[in-house]
Amino acid sequence: MSDERAQEALRALPQVDRLVRDIGELATVGPVVARWLVRREIDAARERVLAGADPGDIPAAVRSAVNGLSLARLRKVINATGVVLHTNLGRAPLDAAARDAILAAADATPLEMDPVSGERAARAPVAPTLVAALLDTEDAMIVNNNAAALLLALGALARGGEVIVSRGELIEIGGAFRLPDVMAASGARLREVGTTNRTRLRDYTDAIGEHTRLILKVHPSNYRIVGFTEEPPLSDLVWAAREAGVPLLFDIGSGLLRPEEDVLADEPDGATAIAAGCDLVCFSGDKLLGGPQAGILAGRADLIERCRRDPVARAVRADKLSLAALEATLWAYARGEADGLPVRRMLAATREQLAARARTLTDAVPEAEIIDGESVVGGGSVPGHALPTVLVSLRTDRPERLAAALRTQEPPVFARVEAGRVLIDLRTVHPTDDATLREALARAR
Numbered sequence: 001m002s003d004e005r006a007q008e009a010l011r012a013l014p015q016v017d018r019l020v021r022d023i024g025e026l027a028t029v030g031p032v033v034a035r036w037l038v039r040r041e042i043d044a045a046r047e048r049v050l051a052g053a054d055p056g057d058i059p060a061a062v063r064s065a066v067n068g069l070s071l072a073r074l075r076k077v078i079n080a081t082g083v084v085l086h087t088n089l090g091r092a093p094l095d096a097a098a099r100d101a102i103l104a105a106a107d108a109t110p111l112e113m114d115p116v117s118g119e120r121a122a123r124a125p126v127a128p129t130l131v132a133a134l135l136d137t138e139d140a141m142i143v144n145n146n147a148a149a150l151l152l153a154l155g156a157l158a159r160g161g162e163v164i165v166s167r168g169e170l171i172e173i174g175g176a177f178r179l180p181d182v183m184a185a186s187g188a189r190l191r192e193v194g195t196t197n198r199t200r201l202r203d204y205t206d207a208i209g210e211h212t213r214l215i216l217k218v219h220p221s222n223y224r225i226v227g228f229t230e231e232p233p234l235s236d237l238v239w240a241a242r243e244a245g246v247p248l249l250f251d252i253g254s255g256l257l258r259p260e261e262d263v264l265a266d267e268p269d270g271a272t273a274i275a276a277g278c279d280l281v282c283f284s285g286d287k288l289l290g291g292p293q294a295g296i297l298a299g300r301a302d303l304i305e306r307c308r309r310d311p312v313a314r315a316v317r318a319d320k321l322s323l324a325a326l327e328a329t330l331w332a333y334a335r336g337e338a339d340g341l342p343v344r345r346m347l348a349a350t351r352e353q354l355a356a357r358a359r360t361l362t363d364a365v366p367e368a369e370i371i372d373g374e375s376v377v378g379g380g381s382v383p384g385h386a387l388p389t390v391l392v393s394l395r396t397d398r399p400e401r402l403a404a405a406l407r408t409q410e411p412p413v414f415a416r417v418e419a420g421r422v423l424i425d426l427r428t429v430h431p432t433d434d435a436t437l438r439e440a441l442a443r444a445r
């Protein structure tokens with residue numbers, strides 16, 4: 001664009017007030033947000049003109065921004081992807097009791113209040129008590145998420161000293177959460193031992209010295225090293241930690257409370273780790289535990305107390321809504337009713353049950369086929385294991401378009417697109433949503 005034409009294009013840019021008045025969609029967002037959105041798009045257009053490009057369609061960009069705010073709001077969607085713990089769809093769906101607990105705690109609630117004495121008390125003591133009881137250990141504490149639990153424990157127990165970790169466990173977990181970076185942020189020094197595929201007890205014992213404060217074991221949740229591998233049994237690490245007089249912390253990742261079978265057989269669990277002699281374990285609330293986002297630390301009372309007193313504890317504490325949902329989830333375990341949690345039900349659904357539901361779904365959609373496929377646990381849990389499932393397969397010339405049409409239904413439906421087909425996996429759909437899904441499907445095609 002010539003200079004003159006650019007000057008002309010700049011002068012031709014619309015005025016904020018006029019656009020705010022003219023774009024009807026802006027009525028829904030309130031005047032302050034409306035002006036901000038319009039100004040942002042005009043500024044972007046000005047940048048484009050100065051860079052020699054076309055200003056673009058400013059009203060269309062504003063409408064699209066308003067629409068984007070509406071579509072992205074945190075509301076119910078249907079997860080038909082077959083990824084049970086879909087991090088981008090909010091991980092574990094909560095059961096009815098946990099949802100009720102969130103609603104109740106949204107009001108005034110005795111978060112740090114002793115209902116008997118009317119005096120200030122420890123924050124939300126029920127969840128830590130239940131965790132300690134269920135894992136048969138001394139104490140527990142709840143923080144914002146498992147990354148925070150690690151950050152807190154490393155800082156409180158090893159700041160200024162060394163933490164020994166196997167090179168095979170220096171993991172990155174989705175969203176650029178890297179263990180060495182968390183370690184650095186905590187103020188503890190990382191002492192890597194062994195190699196990626198093989199670490200022996202000797203590697204640990206050789207590294208233990210006067211600066212050692214902690215031995216950390218991390219479940220490499222989201223990948224598996226296969227082939228020529230070696231790691232010392234947990235009992236050897238317990239022995240080494242006791243010999244050295246330093247605590248052993250095991251980040252088990254996914255939050256199984258007790259050992260499970262079948263697809264979860266290789267997942268570590270809190271009760272076994274504690275019984276084996278780990279001084280502390282930490283795990284997430286919203287992975288296999290099936291609860292809200294939370295980080296759970298459990299183990300020796302003196303170590304938990306040091307974590308509680310650390311200044312970082314206040315910065316990573318869990319909010320009352322998560323704590324309420326976590327209490328409800330843990331009660332399901334305490335009462336032996338955890339099999340009813342949505343995550344458990346989804347993992348346990350059989351091919352036959354899913355096939356029956358799939359047949360009902362496809363009644364309304366003649367071009368759909370039912371095929372065999374696999375679901376995955378997701379959330380960085382149980383890598384390399386898939387669950388046999390049935391998929392409703394929709395063959396179309398433009399699968400991306402059908403998937404996009406499903407995502408703009410009310411409620412939106414998230415499906416998989418693979419090899420030119422849209423695939424719907426009912427494993428991750430609540431059976432009570434089947435009818436809604438069928439209607440959404442009928443509309444979207």
Ligand SMILES: *Cc1c(COP(=O)(O)O)cnc(C)c1O
Binds near residue numbers: 173
């Ligand atoms: C998922 C995971 C984390 C992070 O947990 P968040 O609750 O997402 O913060 C940390 N360590 C391990 C081993 C994990 O699997």
